[in-house]
Amino acid sequence: MTVALVLAAGLAVACVVAVALPFLREPEPESDVLDELDPEERKRLELLEARDRALAALKELEFDHRTGTVSDEDYRAQVGVLRREAAAALRELGGRG
């Protein structure tokens, strides 16, 4: 019983220390503000996702065309659209520096 209570108290103290650790480590921090994405960074992330999506789709289209899953006719219809999407995302990303 006593051993159990000592162990339980030890566990509780260790957990309290773990929870308080950020405040014990930095009692007076320079900044306590969460580092979140600002609107510009969010937009940039959105464009990067659009770029990667278009590039991945292009890569898959090329492979599917090579395997024969996509015919020449379907390939020609789609490749231009995907290239334009990727280019648009890249252009806008470039414009944002």
Add this chain to the structure above:
Amino acid sequence: MPELGRAALVVTLGLSLFALVAGTAAALEGRRRLAQSAQNALVASFVSTAVAAAVLLSALLRNDFSFEYVARTTSRALPTAYTISAFWGGQEGSLLLWLLILTGFATAAVHLNRRWARDLIVWVVPVFAAVGSFFAFLLVAVASPFATQAATPDGAGMTPSLQNPYMLAHPPLLYLGYVGLTVPFAFAIAALLSTQLDERWLIATRRWTLFAWAALGIGQLLGAHWAYVEVGWGGYYAWDPVENAALMPWLAATAFLHSVMIQEKRGMLKVWNMLLVLLAFGLALFGTFLTRSGVVNSIHSFTQSSIGAWFLAFIVVVVAVSLVLVFLRLPLLRSPTKLESPVSREAAFLYNNLLLLALCLAILWGVVYPMLSEAVRGEAVVLGRSYYDFFLRIFGLPLLLLMGIGPLIAWRRASLRTLITTFRWPTLVALATGVLLLFLGAGSSIPGLVAYTFSAFVLATIVMEFARGTRARMALGASGWLTAFTSLVARNRRRYGGYVVHAAIVLLAIGVAGSNAFDSVAEAKLERGQSMRIGDYTLTYRSLSERAGANATEIRATLGIRRGGRDLGTLQAGKNAYTVEQQVSNEVGIRSDRLTGEDLFVIAEQIDPNGTVYFRVFVKPLVNLIWLAGLVFLIGSVITLWPDRREQRRLVARAAQVGLPATR
């Protein structure tokens, strides 16, 4: 040391509540140290839960019958492996396992994504903490595994049907699946709360969802095999409410895993995907509720308990909060693109989603109908096997066909000419198979014949995809077929691992169709020396034996088996009489034909004192393909789950470009 276990759970509850409140405050007010503190509390809750679990495990292994739980679920005669499985064999222990896995997964998911998606993690922590608080509260206040009593000399033992090696793996795998679905739920809710609805929550949870889905799938197959060899009724799936409870979230997760590809490739179906994640988690909770509340009678459920109302209240809160959040964020979830053609890969995936969801909802209705009818009319009307079989055929067969069609259609749109070219060979293979099977007499079951024909179609498309892909890789410079094949799979694990999983589903479909639509059964009461026939098998009852096992008396009837004049040896079937538990179980005899996948399945239904035995015998064609499907499913899941370094590098580069630290 029950005090230590109780105290550890109280600490877990305190930590979870702190992580919930402090984490929410930190996210709302943007306070960095408080957010870190909440995160530490979540990690610490895993440690304290592990301490509680260690206390219970130790009590089980020491046969400490001063723990009510240990006395109720084990006995001194119980083998050690089953004593360990008693951890999850009872209500309180299994809840503790839920919490242990939950806090463990939460710690891992937060740690793995803490830098790369840190703005999401701030909200993920309180969501995990909310779920953790609920389970910790149940364990502290409603169903404690650390309740004590005056120690008894021996325990009540374990239900005989649970004394089976499958019980060492089947329940933990299901828990890994159920609890694993909390991870995508937590990230989805965090994305809604933080309005960070970019792709990161999907990327962060994709492998977790796959893992949970694979664990649920394999757990269910192991459960089916347990039912087949242990429960002794001659089947493997009875549409039992608790079996359905595991199937429903698996179906919802399957739908999500397909539709998420549409969001990744085309930026579409954002609301739909969000709803599927919420549905999968809601159904996982509902399944846990069904097993524990005592509202259904099932071989798999725990006894009547008071936790049902708590679970129901929690489910209602989870569903209501989730739906309100989705509604509030609808403007942010609008897709930039639309479906371009009803004949495209995304359209095929959408049809697949609708069918999966329809099947899931039909099963859900079958599960809740008896409860509703009891509440309204005072009499529980159970929807039987025919109800479920009907919907399995109506939705399952088109799903099977779509599994072959979807992956071979191009994204965005496909021309008629391409479709004809692509599906020419698979269609011919399917038709040839259908005609051949009809000729061989498989026309006795039309759904079975259709299932086989569709299966041939899907297998042909899979083989074709692998062959074409390998050929393309060779054209790109791979030296030899094997190199080309391995590089093909390694370069697109999701796609080709997915095909392997599809092959597993086809094997499952063939096994289910064969063993259900084309099985046969015979019954006979035999005295020693008498024979019975089923199909081309002849079974001769030779002898009856009795021996004392570790914790049961084992009675076995020995049968000589002949097939077409060939001696196939002997088979034993009988019963075990468990001494401590005062229960008797059927111990079936199974002879598997490795070449054809057929089983001869013998149940000794009744053994009379004079040695006469009433036998029920089944011949189940192709049933072993179901278990083979499990192995193939596991291989496919591992391929899809395997980390992809190229993808990792791409994500890290993308994160660095927006100023997020270049690590995950």
